[in-house]
Amino acid sequence: MSVVGVNGEERGDFSAAESRHIRRRSIRLLGSLLNPVRARLVLTMAVVVVSTIAQVAGPALIAIGIDHGLPALLEGNATPLVLVVAAYLLTGVIGAALIAWYTVLAARVSQAILIDLRKRVFLHTQKLSLEFHESYTSGKIIARQTSDLDAIRELLDSGLSQLVQGALYMIFIAAALFSIDWVSGVVLVVFLVPLAFLARWFQVQSQRVFRQTRVASARLIVHFVETMTGIRAVKAFRTEKRNEEEFAGLVEGYRERNARVIQLFGVFDPGLVLIGNVALGIVLLAGGLRVADGGLDIGVLLAALLYTRQFFAPAQEMAMFYNSYQSAAAALEKISGVLEETPSVADPTRPVDLWRAKGRVRFDGVEFAYKEGSVVLPEFDLELPAGQVVALVGSTGAGKSTLAKLLSRFYDPTTGAVSLDGLDLRMLHPKDLRRAIVMVTQEAYLFSGSVSENIALGKPEATREEIVAAAKAVGAHEFIEALPDGYETDVNKRGGRVSAGQRQLISFARAFLADPVVLILDEATASLDIPSERLVQEGLTTLLADRTAVIIAHRLSTVAIADRVLVMEHGRIVEDGTPRDLIAGTGRFSQLHAAWRDSLV
Structure with missing residues (x-):
């Protein structure tokens, strides 16, 4: 039986070797879940790429309209401005339609993955031997099928789309910014350094805290399920008060861990806003000076400001959904731990058929111990x-x-x-x-x-x-x-x-x-x-x-x-x-x- 899979659940931290093993185990599980839907996944990714390009094109079209369309209009030629406006509207319609299509595709992929995972957990836990079920409480199994799967569902239904769209949005915005004004692009790249440090700090801290949150949540569910399942014993022995105190302690522990999560966001969110505003100010300063010198068109400056502002907006959105990502990652660790368990009583690789048994039973030199060093049956013979x-x-x-x-x-x-x-x-x-x-x-x-x-x-x-x-x-x-x-x-x-x-x-x-x-x-x-x-x-x-x-x-x-x-x-x-x-x-x-x-x- 896997030590990390069962015993590790009781702890909120792991050794470096255990963490690597858990990470590889979770990645393998995720890969096996994605493999059956890879065709739909490729189509979904293609749709989101095209829709993101359509959304990113907006500020660049505004720059063209201001710097080329408006001068042409003043000279009596409205065609360039009309074409730019038409292109702007077209990209908006295409972006909206593709987002709607992407939402449907992503929902179908997520539901297929969840159905597959839910079936796997149920079927696998049925196959596991009695030894597993006697050591792994029913409350933990229920937590795997309820709160853990719900955490993954929340990520797949909303959080994942925000993360994917946000990441692509930031990449395409950076590319577009470099294409219209490399100086503003360099400013943006410089501010990626503090953004990367902030994101890394948040990732390390939140990974530990979110794992502790999942453990606290599982313990809460286990206690609740066991209390309700054994309610007759609770009533018979009048343990309501003691259960109330124990449950209150678990709830308080869960609250404390969630408070740590809020504290992390209390540092991360303002940090993102500060970095974004400072970057926007510097782009405006550098661009404004060049506009005054005639080295930069006003439309390009406006587009650079819009791109810079839009660049940090997905980062804030991704931070808001990082909670669901970390919860889902921790949940996937728990579920992969259960699915990694192997039956201690394995089916034979080459089974022998016995269609009509007579019923003669024999114990030949049987020795058995539930735990190493604690023999229950020593050298047992019986016919x-x-x-x-x-x-x-x-x-x-x-x-x-x-x-x-x-x-x-x-x-x-x-x-x-x-x-x-x-x-x-x-x-x-x-x-x-x-x-x-x-x-x-x-x-x-x-x-x-x-x-x-x-x-x-x-x-x-x-x-x-x-x-x-x-x-x-x-x-x-x-x-x-x-x-x-x-x-x-x-x-x-x-x-x-x-x-x-x-x-x-x-x-x-x-x-x-x-x-x-x-x-x-x-x-x-x-x-x-x-x-x-x-x-x-x-x-x-x-x-x-x-x-x-x-x-x-x-x-x-x-x-x-x-x-x-x-x-x-x-x-x-x-x-x-x-x-x-x-x-x-x-x-x-x-x-x-x-x-x-x-x-x-």
């Missing part, structure tokens, strides 16, 4: 025959859920191999793997939509009869029929319309319909009350029939349906046997069972 229902019990942190994640291939072992029917899971085609192995977790997540759509999640092509049969098999049909619209009832966001136990029953029906050869139940009955648990026990018998199953449970009532019980401690199996044999013994499971039985009295 599960096809069709066997195995219960995993043990204290919290014993390694049960880790075992389930390895079997589901949410993670790959550090050493050793996990195999299905003799084939390493790392070699199986992803579709075959997901079809063969399904996990039902304690958190039965339901998506917005109907009950039937949630049951058919693993088999979208399922018929209504198949969906109803799956619900009946796990004991969910009766309560579903009692819902307002039956199987078409919208479960609402995250299944808020049904109880926790009902959500779990729907997830069981989902697993039954998917019909995996290996089923993993990770504390899947923990959220059920006693009546619901008794109801689902019968459904579980149907669900687990003729398939290999691994049941992780603290409730030992669920363990009773297992063929085999494995007791784990510190990543090792300390007991292995049938439920009846282990209960009759004097080991760890017998003690757990006795304590559970006493708790029911």
Whole structure:
């Protein structure tokens, strides 16, 4: 996992090597986004070049009209002045029409880029392994898809056009000024030196401040999203006051960083005005003296003054839009960091097909650690025959859920191999793997939509009869029929319309319909009350029939349906046997069972 991509987001500054890496990464991403629209981009650039030339031609035409058209008119020849006025009007119309066309073209290019980028972020984050999502909070992902993409959209929609037009405008104005009066051009070039120093100072300072602003904004969004997502915990533990203080601190930090941005503009904008006014004064002085000596036409002087004044106007506009540029650049850094992440559990380059799995599972010399130096499973060996229902019990942190994640291939072992029917899971085609192995977790997540759509999640092509049969098999049909619209009832966001136990029953029906050869139940009955648990026990018998199953449970009532019980401690199996044999013994499971039985009295 990329250190710069994830950990770097928490900091507002980077080392020189990291900054170079980020810059190259962002440029590569930008290049890949521009490549599909390069034809439209070339057309857009051509339009903006021609429209800028048309706009810049105005002062030069005014000079021609004053110095040549007016004298000719005084001599009775109005044709030169009429032609100059016609040319002036024509360039104005052409410039306006091309600006309108350019605006439409630029909008289409920007929307194409944004659609491409938005899809990339969504699709890529789906492909990333569970390890990434467990370390990169949902609030940060939301920030990438919302505030960061909005910053890029603002730049593409308005800021970029101002920057491009402004830069071309300044270049063409300088060229035009040199063509009519090289002395005024030299004066302009001299004042480019303080302008360059001011712009460089602003760039260096604002780049650091804007990056800090993006970090502060992301932290603000993360805190807000996590508070709203965990509002039940907030209410239960009365943490509103503490959250208010923490949020206030984040808001204040965000305000301080924005205040620094304003301070930078408070120096930059007046500096631009001062440089522009001094340059204009010197051009007027030098030109006025030459007009008095007869060495310069009055029309040329007027054009030189207009060009000098217009030259600094885009600089001021670009400064106003530099905010959006820096915000978008920082946002592109964040997004490129996410897109640079690679799945820690990669798909095989040459996958092996397993059309009909039998369900024999083997852990061969498996060692696993979430972090280097912190081994969870040391040299783990286990074989599960096809069709066997195995219960995993043990204290919290014993390694049960880790075992389930390895079997589901949410993670790959550090050493050793996990195999299905003799084939390493790392070699199986992803579709075959997901079809063969399904996990039902304690958190039965339901998506917005109907009950039937949630049951058919693993088999979208399922018929209504198949969906109803799956619900009946796990004991969910009766309560579903009692819902307002039956199987078409919208479960609402995250299944808020049904109880926790009902959500779990729907997830069981989902697993039954998917019909995996290996089923993993990770504390899947923990959220059920006693009546619901008794109801689902019968459904579980149907669900687990003729398939290999691994049941992780603290409730030992669920363990009773297992063929085999494995007791784990510190990543090792300390007991292995049938439920009846282990209960009759004097080991760890017998003690757990006795304590559970006493708790029911």
